[in-house]
Amino acid sequence: MKITIIGTGYVGLVTGACLAELGNDVFCLDVDQNKIDLLNNGGIPIHEPGLEEVVARNRAAGRLQFSTDVAASVAHGALQFIAVGTPPDEDGSADLQYVLAAARSIGRHMTGFKVIVDKSTVPVGTGERVRAALAEEIAARGSDATFSVVSNPEFLKEGAAVEDFMRPDRIVLGHDGDAAGLRAREMMKKLYAPFNRNHERTFWMDVRSAEFTKYAANAMLATRISFMNELANLADRVGVDIEAVRHGIGSDPRIGHSFLYAGAGYGGSCFPKDVQALERTARQYDQDLLILRAVEAVNDNQKQVLGRKIVASFGEDLAGRHFAIWGLAFKPNTDDMREAPARVLLGELLARGASAAVYDPVAMIEAKRVLALDLAPEQLARVRFAASPMDALDQADALAIVTEWKAFRSPDFDQIKARLKQPVVFDGRNLFEPEVMAEAGFEYHGIGRSVLTRR
Incomplete structure (x- = not known):
């Protein structure tokens, strides 16, 4: 045809x-x-x-x-x-x-x-x-x-x-x-x-139902993500391992395992935009989609969780501190930086006076373009675009992982410890097992997994 x-x-x-x-x-x-x-x-x-x-x-x-x-x-x-x-x-x-x-x-x-x-x-x-x-x-x-x-x-x-x-x-x-x-x-x-x-x-x-179906699908997936992120934040407070919970509820065939991973929030070109557009459509018909408003609010908050964990460990004033960030794209296997959680984290760290070395397997060129728009020249000057994941670690006070690239899942932990000033990892995608990290001598901060790393 x-x-x-x-x-x-x-x-x-x-x-x-x-x-x-x-x-x-x-x-x-x-x-x-x-x-x-x-x-x-x-x-x-x-x-x-x-x-x-x-x-x-x-x-x-x-x-x-x-x-x-x-x-x-x-x-x-x-x-x-x-x-x-x-x-x-x-x-x-x-x-x-x-x-x-x-x-x-x-x-x-x-x-x-x-x-x-x-x-x-x-x-x-x-x-x-x-x-x-x-x-x-x-x-x-x-x-x-x-x-x-x-x-x-x-x-x-x-x-x-x-x-x-x-x-x-x-x-x-x-x-x-x-x-x-x-x-x-x-x-x-x-x-x-x-x-x-x-x-x-x-x-x-019919045409209208098809149009609605796309928004409904993305809104449902965004809801699952925000739901688990909100539970993960509570899990940190009450002493629960959110990964154990994920397996427990995901085994129910009425729920399933997809889109139940706690993390640093969703981004990209679809979920944020489509949730907002569906809310706007509802307002045009005098409807208030309470759940979707909450989904959006939870996601906005979740993008700040890593930053809050870093501040809790290093203090409000981060002047003189230097951080490594692995992952800039909103998800792996793309260079898309739209609504990426890494942009929020980097902005927070720089606003508090820190500097950063950043690395992404694919999105470095796009990141340079986007961050030049996001950041003031003085802030951008404190960002180093590293040549490799390990290169980003040199003299960093801690490592923050924001995107779950496969290349980050099985790193050389001895080399990470040797390059960091101190063995501190903030894992925004729960790539590593807290017990393993503790045994390896790391101070490890995941999402909804603090019960496994409390001392």
């Missing part, structure tokens, strides 16, 4: 590359000429395991092309995927200007029948706004072109997006019930047929 993807960001590029991998002829459009030039020269603008190989393979096969030519992109695909950003507006609602601009561009150029697929995460009612924008542009030029709008939200985890796309646990598709909507359904059914050979993974519904 001929497919157009509008937007070559995280969702658009993964979607386009993976659909090309299935044998489709995919045209990826972006207004950023630099990004298109990078892609056409064999580069990748994001870090995502396996993506570079998929892109290269399908470019070489002629199934994947990148361009800024809007007219050519509209002419190419019978299926037009809108996969542009929906950043949070000042009030927390999703900013739909790029989605609607994409719809208008399609409407200005389209001929014949097109299926417009909303792949971006958008609030309930966006499909109707996209439909109106298309109809207005088509009417303005007196065209008889027809279309149908479909909602097909993505469920891709950063760091595992290619695998998630190629082996989906579900495909959510919302369509209209009129003749055009049923025609669109058949085209989407054909597109996703390769994923349904073993068993049906597609969930058909």
Whole structure:
């Protein structure tokens, strides 16, 4: 099938590359000429395991092309995927200007029948706004072109997006019930047929329900994370090991083990933005989502937990203190720094007069860009970007681990002790066992595990 993807960001590029991998002829459009030039020269603008190989393979096969030519992109695909950003507006609602601009561009150029697929995460009612924008542009030029709008939200985890796309646990598709909507359904059914050979993974519904499903899924996952983080903070006070609790409750099949890890808070481009957008939607309908307000508040607080533990150990004034930080991206296997807990911790330490050496296996370039925006020049001058995890430790008063990269899970503890001024570790992801750390001579601070390290 001929497919157009509008937007070559995280969702658009993964979607386009993976659909090309299935044998489709995919045209990826972006207004950023630099990004298109990078892609056409064999580069990748994001870090995502396996993506570079998929892109290269399908470019070489002629199934994947990148361009800024809007007219050519509209002419190419019978299926037009809108996969542009929906950043949070000042009030927390999703900013739909790029989605609607994409719809208008399609409407200005389209001929014949097109299926417009909303792949971006958008609030309930966006499909109707996209439909109106298309109809207005088509009417303005007196065209008889027809279309149908479909909602097909993505469920891709950063760091595992290619695998998630190629082996989906579900495909959510919302369509209209009129003749055009049923025609669109058949085209989407054909597109996703390769994923349904073993068993049906597609969930058909109306457009509004599909839009809502994406927000509901992310809100549920964010809720589980904040729930466990709040319990972990209580566990530290009452003498409970939160890891034992996690195993105990996760074994209940009604609960399960996923997203029950206590830590330093969630970040990224999805959970914070989507929780806020769903709250904003609720307010528009005079509803107050008390649970989600609490989820957001708990997460904001959790990003400060490591900083509070460090202050409790070293005092309010950290002038002259130096800390090592392992992990800057909001999660492993990505270079995404959006809403990353490490930014909060680093800002807190620097504001109290400390200096820091930081390291991340992938996100160093992005971290330099982001931290230059976050920090005052005087603060940034106190940050050293280390060449390796061990290099970051030299002369540090303590090590703080913020991202659970696999490379951090089995380090040389003797070397860590030798490089640190004193053997103190603040583990924001509970990578290590407190008993093992104590036996190795470390002062160890995990999340919700203080019962195992009290003396």
